[in-house]
Amino acid sequence: MDPGEPLLSVVNIVKRFGGVTAVNRVSFDVRAGEVFCLVGPNGAGKTTTLRIIAGLIEPDEGYVVFEGRRQPWGPDVRRLIAYIPEDAGVYRNLTGFEYLEIMARLYLGERWEDAVRRAAEISGLGVRLRDKIGGYSRGMKRRLLLAGALMINPRLLVLDEPTAGLDVTHATAMRRMILDYVRGSGAAAVVSSHNMLEVSYMCDRVSLINRGVIVESGHPRELLERYRVENLEEVFVRVTGGGL
Amino acid sequence: MRRLYVLAVKEVKELIRDRYVLFSVILAPLLVLPLLLGVSYLAVREAGGALEKAIRELPGNVAVVLEDPGDEMALEVARRLGARVEASVEEAIARYPAVVVLHSNFTKNILEGKPATVTITSRVERPYSLVEVAVVTFLAQGLRDVVSIVLMERFNVDPRLIRTPVIVESKVLYKGELLEGSRLAQLYILNMGLAFIIFILGVIALQVGTLSMGIERESRTLELLLMLPISRVELIAGKVLGVSTISLMGFASFLVGLSITILLAPVLFAEGFEGIQQPQTTMQWSPIGLIEAFRTTSVTSVVAVVASIAVAMISTTIVGILVGVLLAGDIRGALVSGSYVALILAIPLMVEMMGLSLPTPLQIAFITSPMYPPFKTAQMIVFGETGLATAYAIATLINVTMLLAITVLMVKSERLIYGIRLRKPRVET
Known part of the structure; x- marks a missing residue:
């Protein structure tokens, strides 16, 4: 892959469900070391776009290229992508350690032990990792899932609403984990969010999506300047005319 | 509302x-x-349907071998069974699906209160079929009934007075091999x-x-x-x-x-259900x-x-x-x-x-x-x-x-x- 080429390219993807077009000609590039955010209200097409990027569903039109390879990807490429859905659940009867071990063995084979140690440290869950995940709070579950995703050293992180429903402490910890990883590893992250504060805090570039269509893109600060407003929410209202 | x-x-x-x-x-x-x-x-x-047909055709399909060809009661049983009298089991079983051997001292044993012995050899093709197993069982039971009828009608003896008038030993010819009757149950x-x-x-x-x-x-x-x-x-x-x-x-x-x-x-039902003995099968x-x-x-x-x-x-x-x-x-x-x-x-x-x-x-x-x-x-x-x-x-x-x-x-x-x-x-x- 050329060093100047984007790590991920989403090209004109379209996804329809029955008569409804959930994603309509969405295109964007993401470069290594970058956190790219898809911002929009509920039902805007964020989850469908991320599922297409993760390779879980196929677009009706368009395509996705990752590290110069076009979908569909085999296990060798999927191994480089970590996806955490918004409503991702956990195996309630496994302990945190058991979950990390299973994931590490599946992704890394023989080199699993170091990864689990690293994930245990990243998660910050300490001795609670010995408990069954069923007894964890929502924030703990999300931290475990993220630690499990990061321990495999993915080249691309696909995170759907990573901090939705979390309190300030857990949300801050999650954002720090994501940023530290992307900056430190040179990987990229595609993050969906409807939390404009979160977007300002962690996104290098942002695309606003509404009714399946990308309506505006740019650096958060650049967008604020372009529309001469105080925050991204106002940008969104200006771009969409306030309607959903 | x-x-x-x-x-x-x-x-x-x-x-x-x-x-x-x-x-x-x-x-x-x-x-x-x-x-x-x-x-x-x-x-x-x-x-x-298959069972009914097999039972209906049974009388013409059974051969009897008499160890003592002059035994009066054995002859009567053979007649009542509607069976053909043959000389040996080996020859008969090739032509009949079942062969009944009435052993010697048939009449003497019964009248002396000792059980007479009978061997039924049945040719079985499908031991997993209820129909075939039922025919074998039916033949054994039918034979006991015929002996009881002969006892009553010809010898004026109430069969209930004799504890076991006849012991029926079942044998099965399955795939050219002669097996004990219990083996049929096992199969x-x-x-x-x-x-x-x-x-x-x-x-x-x-x-x-x-x-x-x-x-x-x-x-x-x-x-x-x-x-x-x-x-x-x-x-x-x-x-x-x-x-x-x-x-x-x-x-x-x-x-x-x-x-x-x-x-x-x-152990729990050793004495049967409220004293009722279960039949042995x-x-x-x-x-x-x-x-x-x-x-x-x-x-x-x-x-x-x-x-x-x-x-x-x-x-x-x-x-x-x-x-x-x-x-x-x-x-x-x-x-x-x-x-x-x-x-x-x-x-x-x-x-x-x-x-x-x-x-x-x-x-x-x-x-x-x-x-x-x-x-x-x-x-x-x-x-x-x-x-x-x-x-x-x-x-x-x-x-x-x-x-x-x-x-x-x-x-x-x-x-x-x-x-x-x-x-x-x-x-x-």
Whole structure:
């Protein structure tokens, strides 16, 4: 892959469900070391776009290229992508350690032990990792899932609403984990969010999506300047005319 | 009243539109019993017809060998049986399905209060068939009745005064080998045991397979699973392996429970039910009897039985996973729909457990049941019907291949995430 080429390219993807077009000609590039955010209200097409990027569903039109390879990807490429859905659940009867071990063995084979140690440290869950995940709070579950995703050293992180429903402490910890990883590893992250504060805090570039269509893109600060407003929410209202 | 009506309408609409409710509350209960009744009726009707015909033709189909050709009562019994008198068993059995040997001192023994002895040698083709086993049993009982009638009519002796007028020893000629009558019971039990094992294990495997999908859906772990860097075939294989382990544990647990029950029942009911003695039958079975029956079969048969059990369990697990994909939105849906589907698919096994066979059209219809063709393959190998065994083995192979192909197609991310919907897909963006 050329060093100047984007790590991920989403090209004109379209996804329809029955008569409804959930994603309509969405295109964007993401470069290594970058956190790219898809911002929009509920039902805007964020989850469908991320599922297409993760390779879980196929677009009706368009395509996705990752590290110069076009979908569909085999296990060798999927191994480089970590996806955490918004409503991702956990195996309630496994302990945190058991979950990390299973994931590490599946992704890394023989080199699993170091990864689990690293994930245990990243998660910050300490001795609670010995408990069954069923007894964890929502924030703990999300931290475990993220630690499990990061321990495999993915080249691309696909995170759907990573901090939705979390309190300030857990949300801050999650954002720090994501940023530290992307900056430190040179990987990229595609993050969906409807939390404009979160977007300002962690996104290098942002695309606003509404009714399946990308309506505006740019650096958060650049967008604020372009529309001469105080925050991204106002940008969104200006771009969409306030309607959903 | 109006509010009550609105609430009731909400309840009905919400429930009736649920795929799980539609299947497990409306469709499955509507199907299960009529289907079981219909299949059993057809199987029993066919077996009944065959049994009636065999019994009707029995008098002309029995030969009698008299050890003492001058024995008065033996001659009378032979006459009443409507049987032809032949010189030797070896010659007669080649031409008649059953040969009755009335041993010497027949009259003398009975009149002295000692039991007379009779040996019935029956030619058996299918020891797993209730019809053939019933004919052998019927002949033995019929012979006892004839002796009683002769005692009363010709010798004016009340047979009730003689404790055991006649001892009937049954022998079976099966595949050119002369076996003891008890061996026939053992072979019959072997068939019943095989059907029983596949039935129980199949029901457990199907339920666990469905449940595993229900748990994945309810826990929302499917997407994590689908993201793993493994192929869909590996994913299914891993699930099947895990589910099979749990199913085997479930089956072992069931066997332990069954053994405890069988061991305790005679102790608890030693004096019968409220003093009523249960009649003794030769067809009672126990795990030890079953092990003994398996032990005495050939190595090929044992291998066939083990392989068929494994294939049945794996195919049933795959069907369970498929049912889970189709019907299980959560754990409760998985449990109920899994149980009903297992019951429907196990109907032919229930029929086989009774020693009955499905009429041919139903055999073809149930060829898609994951439990039936593997069972039939093992059954035919155990009972030496090579041609049919091959046919059923091919059917099993086609079945498993089709199942795997369907599962790989069905276990597609999109279907698993959005589910397979009866109505227009819900948009989840």
